[in-house]
Amino acid sequence: MLADLPGDGNTHIRVIHNGTMTSINGLPNSAGTLDSALREYNMTNGETLGGFLKWARANYGAGARITFSYIGHGTAVAPDADLSGLTFNVQRGVLVLATIPMPIKIGGHSGWTDWTPHRAVISPRALKLALKAATDEGQNPIQVLDLVHCFAATLEEFDELAPYTEMLVGSPNYTYFDPAMTGAVMDALAPTQTPAQMATAIVETYNAALAAADDPATPYDDHPRILVAVDSRQVAGIVEAWKPVAHYVMEAFAQNYADTHAKLLTAYLAAPKYDTCDTTWECVAPDALVDLRFAAVLRDAFGALSPVGIWANTAHLRAEAAIVARAAADGTPWFAAPETPTWEFTGNLGIGLFAPFQAMILNGDLYLPWQAHWYTGNNFDFTKDTLWDEVIVKFWENDAVQTYFCLPAMPVAPRPGELGVNRLIFPLTGTVSRHTPVQLAAAITTTRIPNALVRFTVLQNNVEVFSDTVGTGYLPAGVHPIYAGRPWTPTATGKYTITVEVNVDQRIIGDDPSDNARAFTDTVWAVATRPIIAATVNGGQQFVSTPQVALDITQIAGDAPVQYMAVQIYGYGPGEDPQTQTPGLLDTQFFPNVSLPLTNFILDLSADLRIGPRELHIWGWSADGVSVAPAIVKFNYAPPATLAASGEHDFLFNTAANDTWEFNLDVSAGDANLFVWDTYNIGFPTWQATYVGSDMLAFTAPFAGQYVLSVHGETQADYSLSATRNGAAGLLQAGAGVNNPRAFVPTSRPTFNAPIPKLPEIPKTVKEFRLFLPLVQRMQP
Numbered sequence: 001m002l003a004d005l006p007g008d009g010n011t012h013i014r015v016i017h018n019g020t021m022t023s024i025n026g027l028p029n030s031a032g033t034l035d036s037a038l039r040e041y042n043m044t045n046g047e048t049l050g051g052f053l054k055w056a057r058a059n060y061g062a063g064a065r066i067t068f069s070y071i072g073h074g075t076a077v078a079p080d081a082d083l084s085g086l087t088f089n090v091q092r093g094v095l096v097l098a099t100i101p102m103p104i105k106i107g108g109h110s111g112w113t114d115w116t117p118h119r120a121v122i123s124p125r126a127l128k129l130a131l132k133a134a135t136d137e138g139q140n141p142i143q144v145l146d147l148v149h150c151f152a153a154t155l156e157e158f159d160e161l162a163p164y165t166e167m168l169v170g171s172p173n174y175t176y177f178d179p180a181m182t183g184a185v186m187d188a189l190a191p192t193q194t195p196a197q198m199a200t201a202i203v204e205t206y207n208a209a210l211a212a213a214d215d216p217a218t219p220y221d222d223h224p225r226i227l228v229a230v231d232s233r234q235v236a237g238i239v240e241a242w243k244p245v246a247h248y249v250m251e252a253f254a255q256n257y258a259d260t261h262a263k264l265l266t267a268y269l270a271a272p273k274y275d276t277c278d279t280t281w282e283c284v285a286p287d288a289l290v291d292l293r294f295a296a297v298l299r300d301a302f303g304a305l306s307p308v309g310i311w312a313n314t315a316h317l318r319a320e321a322a323i324v325a326r327a328a329a330d331g332t333p334w335f336a337a338p339e340t341p342t343w344e345f346t347g348n349l350g351i352g353l354f355a356p357f358q359a360m361i362l363n364g365d366l367y368l369p370w371q372a373h374w375y376t377g378n379n380f381d382f383t384k385d386t387l388w389d390e391v392i393v394k395f396w397e398n399d400a401v402q403t404y405f406c407l408p409a410m411p412v413a414p415r416p417g418e419l420g421v422n423r424l425i426f427p428l429t430g431t432v433s434r435h436t437p438v439q440l441a442a443a444i445t446t447t448r449i450p451n452a453l454v455r456f457t458v459l460q461n462n463v464e465v466f467s468d469t470v471g472t473g474y475l476p477a478g479v480h481p482i483y484a485g486r487p488w489t490p491t492a493t494g495k496y497t498i499t500v501e502v503n504v505d506q507r508i509i510g511d512d513p514s515d516n517a518r519a520f521t522d523t524v525w526a527v528a529t530r531p532i533i534a535a536t537v538n539g540g541q542q543f544v545s546t547p548q549v550a551l552d553i554t555q556i557a558g559d560a561p562v563q564y565m566a567v568q569i570y571g572y573g574p575g576e577d578p579q580t581q582t583p584g585l586l587d588t589q590f591f592p593n594v595s596l597p598l599t600n601f602i603l604d605l606s607a608d609l610r611i612g613p614r615e616l617h618i619w620g621w622s623a624d625g626v627s628v629a630p631a632i633v634k635f636n637y638a639p640p641a642t643l644a645a646s647g648e649h650d651f652l653f654n655t656a657a658n659d660t661w662e663f664n665l666d667v668s669a670g671d672a673n674l675f676v677w678d679t680y681n682i683g684f685p686t687w688q689a690t691y692v693g694s695d696m697l698a699f700t701a702p703f704a705g706q707y708v709l710s711v712h713g714e715t716q717a718d719y720s721l722s723a724t725r726n727g728a729a730g731l732l733q734a735g736a737g738v739n740n741p742r743a744f745v746p747t748s749r750p751t752f753n754a755p756i757p758k759l760p761e762i763p764k765t766v767k768e769f770r771l772f773l774p775l776v777q778r779m780q781p
Contacts, residue, residue: 002052004043005680009657011041012680012702013052015060021686023678023702025658028055032133039657043072044120046129053134065191067144067198068131068165071177073121074149076276076289077156077354079374080123122149124160124380131164138163141232143195146185146202150175151274153228154352155238155292155319156382162235167199167324169229172289172352173274173345174333176223181209199229200325207327221331224343228350234322238292238351239385241315245298246387248307253394264395267294267301268357272348276369281336283343288356288369291348292319319349326350356392359401366401373403419452419502420445420515422479425757431628432496432524436557437487439629440468442500442518443756444482448577449475452508456484457499460492460524469504474682476580478753490524497521531558533620535631538600542653543638543723547605551633553618554597562620562627565591566762570615570755571608571637572650579748581650583615583755590763596620611641613652615755621762630757640720643672643713650750651709655701655725662724663709665695670717677749679705685749690714708749 004011013024026036030047032054041048053068135141145165147153153170161168188201210223252260271294273287295316302308328345354375359366376389383389422443432438440456451471458466466488472480490496501517538550555562567589575582587607605614614637617630636651643649655661665674674697675685689695701707711721 002041002043003680004041009039010680010703011039011043014686021681021684023686023699025700025702028052032058036658042120044122044126046126047133049127049130050133053130057134065193065195065198066142067146067185067189067202068142069146069148069182069185070122070127071148071182074147074151074175075121075371076151076274076352076369077154077371077375077380078121078123078151079371079379080125124157127157128160128164131161135164141165143167144169144198144202145232146170148175148177151276151289151352153230153350154289154354155235155242156354156380158230158232158235158351159239159382159385160380162232165232166195167229168232168235169199169202169227171225171227172291172348172350173226173283173343176210176213176225178209178213181206184209196229196231196324203227203229203325203327207329211329215334218332218334220342221329222334224329224331224333224345226328226345226348226350227326228323229325230322230351231324234318238315238318238322239382241311241318242388243386244311245295245308245315246391248311249391250387250394252302252308253391261395263301264298264391265357267298268355270297270301271355272344274352276371280339280341281333282339282341286356286358286360288354288371289352290355292316292351292353293347293349294353294355295319316349319351323350354388354392357395359396359399366399368396368401368403370403416510417447417449417452417508418445419449419508419511421500421502421518424498424500424518424520425481426483426629427522428626428628428759429522430525431530431625432490432522433529434490434493434524434526436529436628437489439487440466440484440498440500441481441757443479444472444475444502445479445515446475447477449508452502453504454482455499455501455504456488457501458488459497459499460490460494465490465496474751476575476577476751476753478575478580478582479756481754481756493524493526495521495523528559528624529557530625531560531562531620531622531627532556532629533562533596533618533627533631535616535618535633537633537635541635542725543636543651543721545637545639545720547609547637547639549603549605549635551601551603551616551618552597552599553601553631555620558622558624558627560622560624562594562596562622563592564621564762565594566619566760567591567603568617568619568630568758568760569603569605569607570617571610572612572752573610575753577751579750581612581750581752583753585755586610588760590760594620605637609637609639611637611639611649613637613650613752617755617757619759626759632757638721638723640718643670643711643717643719645670645713645715647713648750649711650752651711652706652752653709653723654706655704657701657704659701660698660726661701662696662698663689664722664724665689665697665711666720666722667694668718668720671714672717672719673712673714675710675712677708679703679707682749682751685710708752710750 001014001016011027015022015024026034027038027041028051029035029038030051032051034055142165144167145161147170151172153172158168185202185205188205189198206227210225213223215222249260268290269285272291273283273285274289275281275283276287276289295312299309299312304313328348330344330346332340332342356368356372359368372392375383376393422445425441425443427438444454451473453469453471455469457464468484468486470485472482498520499517503511503516533553533555535551535553538552568585569587570583571586572581572583614635616633619630620627638651641649663674665672671692674689674695676687676697678686680703687697687699689697711719
């Protein structure tokens with residue numbers, strides 16, 4: 001599995017075999033050679049994909065039946081170009097929106113698109129280049145090419161790709177996708193199947209998954225769809241029949257232009273459509289993509305015994321014969337609300353053709369879809385081998401028409417849930433000073449939400465001086481601290497207002513908007529800078545086995561020295577969801593009369609010795625008040641322990657990319673196993689060690705971020721755990737330690753709610769309390 005996430009440096013490969021997933025360090029270059037320093041792909045680049053496919057086939061394809069699923073955004077007969085450069089004389093009525101359509105109802109967000117390095121969609125030419133490189137120019141074709149992108153099943157695209165594969169699977173309209181569908185397809189395939197059986201299984205599996213996703217509350221199917229599997233070897237025959245169709249239409253134009261124009265328009269209007277460019281989500285004129293049933297109505301318009309009719313009928317019959325499997329359902333798409341179009345697909349062939357024979361009228365002017373400008377430039381093999389592009393040009397030769405850049409934008413995928421802004425975490429009241437960076441944060445209350453957008457806005461004198469919108473990622477039910485993606489640095493004194501808004505894209509349906517926004521007002525002061533402190537575990541340890549933890553604490557900013565310190569100790573326990581860990585405040589310790597820096601400062605955890613992650617919030621007070629925010633320190637308490645059968649101890653650790661890790665699980669009695677999930681994996685473990693008795697697990701971290709480690713009891717076990725980073729000689733290959741995986745494998749990665757920072761109250765018994773009076777009594781100008 002090759003996946004590319006939003007942003008830079010996060011393209012990655014997983015190898016999944018017998019229930020075990022291993023990450024590959026680096027990416028193949030265009031020559032098919034693995035490059036450990038390569039971290040980012042443009043997934044719409046043919047040379048890039050060709051290099052990946054060459055590497056994958058060389059390492060895993062010997063003697064195998066191969067399916068290649070391309071899952072991503074697409075558009076009808078996509079050009080081999082960066083979309084940001086496609087303007088095509090658009091002068092008015094612009095509807096260029098934020099995303100490229102790929103309707104997703106479960107498990108995804110249509111805005112999660114990698115725009116690195118540019119906004120682009122896969123083109124048939126790019127995919128052809130990749131397949132050509134990976135199949136020895138078609139001499140060693142792959143068995144099934146599964147195109148899970150919108151508008152993939154066009155005759156133009158199938159013609160481009162057919163020489164390099166035995167079966168093609170796609171949809172001529174929008175493509176729905178949920179990650180579970182891929183797993184279901186893999187489960188439905190077997191090495192003993194023929195390519196036709198494999199393609200049929202893919203169509204049937206996708207169709208069943210979409211039927212199961214139908215909302216029972218609606219009286220219609222809310223995933224109307226058409227899926228098709230085509231024998232690649234028969235695509236050339238359809239194209240060969242279309243050549244004389246176009247030839248004889250051009251001859252008909254020469255004999256009687258007006259009559260031929262009228263017959264083409266009649267056939268177009270009678271043919272089924274696929275949505276290419278309108279705001280109502282209807283599959284009707286002037287959509288430019290027609291179903292290949294257009295061949296049959298073209299036959300009827302010109303006459304069954306006319307040269308056009310004879311060859312159009314031949315093309316139609318050959319298209320029917322080439323179809324190995326088809327699944328269709330009529331209905332109203334869930335994402336079209338408040339529009340309620342009915343899509344009727346059950347009578348269609350399922351192969352599209354570009355036929356822009358009715359223009360859009362905008363402000364009195366005629367516009368063709370933007371693809372027409374590019375399509376008539378002979379960029380497809382299909383247009384080079386036929387005269388179909390010339391038919392389109394001839395049809396419009398008497399009209400002043402320009403092209404219109406329109407990419408339908410999907411509404412963000414709706415999900416039920418509830419969000420609310422609980423309170424502002426940072427900044428604390430009275431702590432904001434001019435020219436001092438402030439990290440904004442708020443506590444957000446939520447039910448289980450896969451992703452939500454939170455917007456932070458700062459106004460001074462009714463002028464917006466700061467705004468930042470962040471995606472939360474997956475949020476279990478609970479209260480979560482959400483931080484702005486960058487700090488706000490005030491440049492002027494005076495009153496300011498911070499507004500925090502949730503569900504800003506209105507993707508969460510059923511959400512009560514009454515608590516979706518809160519405003520907080522305070523003052524930017526021209527006063528001395530409050531202290532900022534930093535802290536780490538001595539030596540950078542992330543796993544400690546004794547209750548005494550050594551810390552290094554320093555003051556990195558502030559006009560007055562820190563003299564008083566408080567340390568809050570948070571630990572984790574099971575939440576409402578057994579896979580979710582919730583933080584609790586285990587202990588707060590106060591330290592008067594401190595002088596920073598402190599080296600090897602001993603913190604005692606004995607107040608609560610539960611096993612697992614700890615998070616420390618360390619606050620410091622000076623004569624100018626409390627620190628702007630606490631220093632946060634994360635580590636794990638991992639002493640020798642006894643683990644119940646089927647029990648687990650979960651840990652969190654941070655790593656940089658390419659760090660090498662070795663975990664040793666020394667089991668003195670019973671049996672326990674090790675599992676690790678990397679930062680982007682929320683499913684089955686990335687690595688596991690499942691020997692009977694003691695285990696060792698070594699790997700190289702493919703990405704920077706927070707990883708999860710679990711120790712699971714196969715039986716009741718007495719164990720001790722040790723961890724080494726970048727320190728062990730002769731580490732094994734990534735994923736080493738996997739041996740005979742057991743049936744007992746955790747179904748999903750544990751998740752951890754983060755503690756909500758909360759300023760502790762200083763005990764009134766502290767003699768120095770008078771020093772900190774400005775903290776509890778708001779300053780006046």
